[in-house]
Amino acid sequence: MRARPQIIYGTAWKEERTEALVGLALRSGFRAIDTANQRKHYFEAAAGDAIARAIGDGVVARGELFLQTKFTDAGGQDRRLPYDPRAPYGEQVAQSFASSLEHLHTDYLDSYVLHGPTVAVGLADDDWQIWRAMEELAQNGRARQLGVSNVSAAQLDELWRGAAIKPAFVQNRCYARDGWDAEVRAFCRAHDVAYQGFSLLTANRRELASPRVRAIAERAGCTIAQLVFRFAVDAGMIPLTGTSDATHMRQDLDAVALPRLSDDDVRALETISR
Numbered sequence: 001m002r003a004r005p006q007i008i009y010g011t012a013w014k015e016e017r018t019e020a021l022v023g024l025a026l027r028s029g030f031r032a033i034d035t036a037n038q039r040k041h042y043f044e045a046a047a048g049d050a051i052a053r054a055i056g057d058g059v060v061a062r063g064e065l066f067l068q069t070k071f072t073d074a075g076g077q078d079r080r081l082p083y084d085p086r087a088p089y090g091e092q093v094a095q096s097f098a099s100s101l102e103h104l105h106t107d108y109l110d111s112y113v114l115h116g117p118t119v120a121v122g123l124a125d126d127d128w129q130i131w132r133a134m135e136e137l138a139q140n141g142r143a144r145q146l147g148v149s150n151v152s153a154a155q156l157d158e159l160w161r162g163a164a165i166k167p168a169f170v171q172n173r174c175y176a177r178d179g180w181d182a183e184v185r186a187f188c189r190a191h192d193v194a195y196q197g198f199s200l201l202t203a204n205r206r207e208l209a210s211p212r213v214r215a216i217a218e219r220a221g222c223t224i225a226q227l228v229f230r231f232a233v234d235a236g237m238i239p240l241t242g243t244s245d246a247t248h249m250r251q252d253l254d255a256v257a258l259p260r261l262s263d264d265d266v267r268a269l270e271t272i273s274r
Contacts, residue, residue: 004194005032005066006233006256009249010242011047014037018043021244022050026059028249034196034240036070036115036169037100039080044069048104055105058130063159068111068169069100071130073118089126093133097142111169112143118149123158136140147171153183160191168225171196171240176207177273180235189236198240200228205273216265226255234261 009030014021023031033051036042051067054060071093074085083095099105112134118126137143147169148159160166171190174181174197181197188195201208201219208224217227225248231258232239261269 005238007067007229007252008034008066008112008196008238010034010198010240010241012041012044012242014242014244015043016046017244018046019050023054024246025249026050026054028246029253030086030249031060031064032066032068033066035104036072036113037082037096037103038070038077038115039082040072040076040078044100045103048106052105062106065103066110067106068113068147069104069109070113070115071096071134072115073126073130075118076115083206088091089129090133090136093130093137097137101142108142108144111145111147112137113147113149114170116148117155121152121154123155123162123235127159128162130163131159131163134162136167139247145169151184155186156184156187156193157258160187166191167193169194169196169238171198173197173203174232174237176204179273180232180237180270185236195237196240198242199233200232200241201225202240204228210272213272216261216268220258220261220265222255222258223251226251226258227261227269229255230258230261231266234266 011018011022011027032049034045035047037044046251055062082099083092113132114130118124129238134146138146145168146165148167149171156170170184170193172181172184185195213224217224220227229239229252243249243252
């Protein structure tokens with residue numbers, strides 16, 4: 001099984017720029033790509049074309065890549081559905097997964113993620129039908145690991161207790177005001193689930209503008225964005241970045257290689273919103 005990545009390049013909201021930006025990310029050194037078969041917010045096929053070109057050009061081999069995509073139920077889609085919405089959920093998952101393999105020019109995925117429960121509280125029977133279908137994909141080896149996104153701690157606990165194949169990854173939007181999703185991260189630590197944090201910069205602009213954050217970045221000799229990604233790694237997260245700037249791509253990759261922050265600095269950033 002491929003090792004967990006240290007940092008992931010996210011492909012949401014890039015539309016016609018997706019292929020060029022994913023290609024740039026791969027040439028810059030990213031080896032983990034996150035997308036979704038949800039045309040509303042992602043262009044999965046364009047990401048796949050960039051990946052295929054990079055492999056064909058010798059930039060990277062498939063075995064060096066961590067490819068992750070998602071199943072999104074009809075409530076999170078627009079009219080461009082990758083499955084028949086009248087079909088049972090098991091068939092929808094199979095159709096979406098087959099479409100993702102075609103888009104990404106691969107015969108397996110390193111991680112297949114439920115994009116989010118169909119209800120705000122708890123898990124519905126629909127969610128369990130989807131997860132059971134995803135488990136079948138994991139059992140036959142076409143999805144190497146499973147994950148869940150946009151999930152609360154209570155939903156994650158319910159999924160963990162009822163799943164035959166436990167989630168290996170959780171991907172959530174991460175707010176400093178909530179202790180950087182402290183409750184979900186605590187569950188992940190206790191159960192050896194890898195936490196993927198997204199919107200680390202855009203969701204926390206107010207907190208990251210504070211003099212305390214600037215002082216820590218100056219002391220560490222890095223940009224504030226690099227500080228956030230280094231902090232994320234030190235706090236046990238896998239950060240996602242979706243930057244479209246080549247310089248920032250290189251800086252974000254460099255961030256995970258920076259020296260570990262002091263325990264005091266990690267604690268200061270953990271509690272920055274207090």
